[in-house]
Amino acid sequence: MSALLVTAPARDAGEAWLGPVTAQTYRAFVASRAAGPDGPSFLQCPSWAGVKAGWRPLFLGWGQADGRLTGAALVLLRPFPGTRKYFAYLPEGPIADWSDPDLDRWLVPLLGHVRAVGAFAVRIGPTPAFRRWNAARLKTLTGPGRRLSDVLACEVDPLGTAVAERLRARGWRRCGGDAEDGADAQPRFVYQVPLAGRGADELWNGLNQEWRRNVRKSRRHGVEVTVGGAADLPEFYRLLRITEERDGFRLGRDLAYYERQYAVLNAEEPGRMKLYLARHEGEILAAHTMITVGRRVWYQTGASADHRREVRPSNALQWRMMLDAHAAGADVYDMRGVPSTLDPDDRAHGLLRWKLGTGGQVVETLGEWETPLQGTTNHALYRAFQAYLARR
Template identity: 80%
Template structure:
């Protein structure tokens, strides 16, 4: 680990950064899209079209050969009443985080954003920090307990090194070191490894309750199918029911999901799919799935309040996991989980449900921010933080 905790090399090559075309950007992403460490769907060029109210840029760092050595989708949010922007790179940049000369590509990025009128920037470093397997978390469950109270099954030295390097350069982790930080994207996610496993391995990885529920859905006649854009209104209706039942609000409109489905699939057919679970002709559950190379994400799930005993959501997840495996994906990412291990906490139910798949809870590095140099920029950054706190 100590070998990775190094400062920048004595001579840092200030890599040239430039605006790149969507074609150049996509070509680079394709070269990085095999395996479990490929780029996030939040760094796709098409994602900029999903985010209403944001401007964007596609940037790339030139490598020694002149081809991009890294790329980033930069979302720019105007600050009301000014010509300044908040810059956001969700789960990005897509770059070599193991490179010792971190300044070689961070410095030109900050310089470019300052010139573009950004007063602050938020990034989402992609290395993982800690991992816990399902058995470890099940054993560690108890009143008042959180993930941080349980010794991790694995600590990623690269994630530790990147966090140290960012802190040394004045970057601030959003929400500090609190497990319930102010990240826009989930700091804790749940992943099921698929690479090198057979479908029998996946089935045996499910706990007894999951296997029983999948069998029950099958015996009850639950049918799982891939839907279309025409089914999005029904998905959204079920989502509103789910939000009300489970006490959360995503704050997204039907138009948001329709736009997401349209632009992601226009970029790559089949990139976003809507899975439906039907029972006796009625849609009881609907889940969305996104695929980028070797990574597959279960993004959003919705289900009805009635006939839950036929277990439509378990049936859907098993179908989606099998499809991801057949696609050749290295990992099935079930996205965000709460940090609580307290069975009495309402939020723990989501973690418990995902634990049943036998995967791993993963703590990412979270999101990091820094104001850009200048008194005005620092003042705007403080005002922006106050605005986010009010929200």
């Protein structure tokens, strides 16, 4: 897959610049930021461009005249059917200094650049958090029709609030508006277990009684957890289809997607993506994927069989993955998306309840934001694109 490049701007002494960078330069910048506790998402790794078939990647960087990068972005460009125009998507990006009150320093050049390569609209995923709710608080506040927004947050991040205000002032629109279950491609609400500064005993004690009981049960039944490989992906995918049918959702990805993801992420860095397997009496009953970038670890996708659920293979998998993330020096174990419902009778609440048992916290991100780019044609294409997404 070839990256789309245009000429970088001239770099006069002391002048800030934004322009294309090589995948190699971009990779080095991501690696330098990944060493910190608030490192970039795996969706901004250069390898992710190889995962997303049908999108053209554009690697951008910005900084001062000496060439040192202070920000960067993987921009994925999707052609709009029947045109030579693109929808530009920065999943959980860009990698920027969101605390800088002058976002226009890099945001305006970024928009100008993607417009120059033919984009009619841009979607970004600002990385600051917005609100947080601890598991202990949420477990006592469930009720009919209740949602996360009905519960006072344990913490409101002032940076997230400021970034949202700055984007609105510049005409950006949050996907789905203020609806909790909006039109974001990535989850607005995620579940995170803090690992930094905690020992394994503290992590164990952070699990609720049901989780500890289920992990012990999996041990008594002889559930074996191992790290698999590419050859095990077909079995993972078979279990995923069973899970989708049982739980009433459809990710819409085929086996080739996961095989490509596993290959390109691990080609970029061996062990970046792992496949964990839970076996009972020789049969694989559950399989979960894990992605690591620097000091951040994500549980990405889980799958399990319909039978022998009483031996608790998924609990065994998650506990092993959490311990491995902790041993690797991760600061946070991110279990990805959770629904916003706190209604026990809502089918989706089961996923939130399961994750709450690990003793972490629900984090509301800023979600995804969009803006059409300047020009009458672009605004018309943006409206058509919104209608196209609604039909899908």
